[in-house]
Amino acid sequence: MLLYIHVPFCRSKCRYCAFASGPFSTEAMHCYVHLLIREMIFWKERIAPRQIETIYFGGGTPSLVAAADLARILDAIFSLFDVHSDAEITLEGNPESANDPAYLQALYSLGVNRLSLGVQSLNPRHLAMLGRIHSPEQAIQTVTRAREAGFQNISLDCIWGIPGQRPDDWFKQIEQFTALHPEHLSCYGLSVEPGTPLERDVDQRLLILPTQDDQARMFLEGTALLTSYGYHQYEISNYALKGYQSQHNSGYWEGREYLGLGPSAVSTVDHKRWQNPLTLTAYETAVHQKTLDGHPQELDPTDLRNEHIMLSLRTSKGLDLRAYEQTYGIPFLGTYQNLIEALHQNNLAHIKEGSLCLTPQGMLVSNSIIADFMDTPTSSKTQ
Ligand code: SF4
Structure with a gap:
């Protein structure tokens, strides 16, 4: 079984983002960790005797979880569930919050063995347009520091199809990303999500997306370029060096069972699927009232x-x-x-x-x- 833990906080909202995340505060995070552990206790008997093969902290911004809180979460996972000794443990991090060497060393010591960094772009203009709050230099420094902390499995999230981007700009970005020698790259075409500031700007033609032809070139020629650097496209948006495919995401694509913890997290167990309440408040109520398994959908x-x-x-x-x-x-x-x-x-x-x-x-x-x-x-x- 795959275990997903959603961290619903971010320092600020990116302009293209429609994920479930709210403003971060240390106090809110602390309360949230408590709720997560209560949710794990709720599921312990219900999912036994399944073994957890991968653990994935996604968000939101999981690198906002302090090392001491992450230790509490991992302790709870290992004491409540049967976790495979070689479990892949991934944490998504953003360069502005995963940049501290001591923090990275703490993550590594706690057993996080795969870091997925939301770099998105190494072009400062594009980062600003996307509403990202880190600089290219911070992103590069975070990769260097993660290596120094011991991480041997680093993935970078990258976005192509940004307004104003030309195919050659994207190919140059690929050169820069691969120069950092990540083991894995997730390259997503920018998606204009309803209700986001990006959608408003695109609708008002303040921002112009690349043409369909340019987007096709970015995808097809970008894939060929990544392949020439040894990155195998094992899924539409995912590329890995040999032996470094994401076990967690591959598990989803192979139809394995997964348990999702936290607001909005989806689970699929025993041919049943359910989604936790979307907001933090509704989630908190469901945890306290023990109604998290309220309305599962039977998958026919x-x-x-x-x-x-x-x-x-x-x-x-x-x-x-x-x-x-x-x-x-x-x-x-x-x-x-x-x-x-x-x-x-x-x-x-x-x-x-x-x-x-x-x-x-x-x-x-x-x-x-x-x-x-x-x-x-x-x-x-x-x-
Ligand atoms: S950091 Fe990720 S989850 Fe948070 S607002 Fe930006 S894109 Fe959304």
Whole structure:
């Protein structure tokens, strides 16, 4: 099982962000850690005897959790749950709060063995446009200090498709990111989320996004560039040196069970899915009233099958045709024959070693391809 811990605080709100996070204070964080531990106690018996294979602190800004509080959380996890001795333990950090050498050393000593840094860009103009509060120098220094603290598995989050960015700017960014020698890179196309200041500026044409053609070049040529540096694209937005794929995220894409702690966190256990209350206040009430398992959604076979298709097609391994048939008792190729032929003819997907995989061009339009698989009723897919 995968364990996700949401940290719902940030120093300030980035202009593109629609994640669940509120303003940080030491006191609020301290109370929150207490709630998290109570939530763990709530789940202890309910998820036994599952073993935790990965632990992931995401947010928000997990690097705002003080070392002493992180020690309390990890102590609780290890004493309440059965944790695999080689568990991957990732903490997301932002350069402005994960920059202190003593803090980084404390994280490492506490057993955090993977650091995922929200660098986003090494261009000061782009960082300002995104509303990030760190500088490129701080980001570079944080990577150096993390190495000095002992981290041998560092991932950088990077954003492409920023207003005003040209393909060559992105390729230059890739050169700068790879010069820091991270083991892993997550490269996301900037998404304009409803209700964000970024959306308002784009709507008012104060900011102009790169053209579709430029975005396609950033994705396709950027991937080729990263590949030339030894980073294998193992999922649409994720690239890793050999042996450094994120075990936690790979677990999601493989359809493993996961428990999410904290407000807005989603869990999937025993073919049931639920989401914790979205706000901190509602979450606090649910923890106190022990109503966190209130309304789970039963995942029916169609949901599970659709999700399997969607998650597999995002990965470079693709969808294992034999495993699909064994799991659901229906042949994938026979069911989706016309769709697959059309994808193949348009160089959007191919069959490789018994799996259906999207080509780079297919990954570029993966959302619409996946929607095609979801939209067509199963009974009419071969007609
Ligand atoms: S640091 Fe991350 S979670 Fe926090 S506001 Fe920025 S993008 Fe959102």
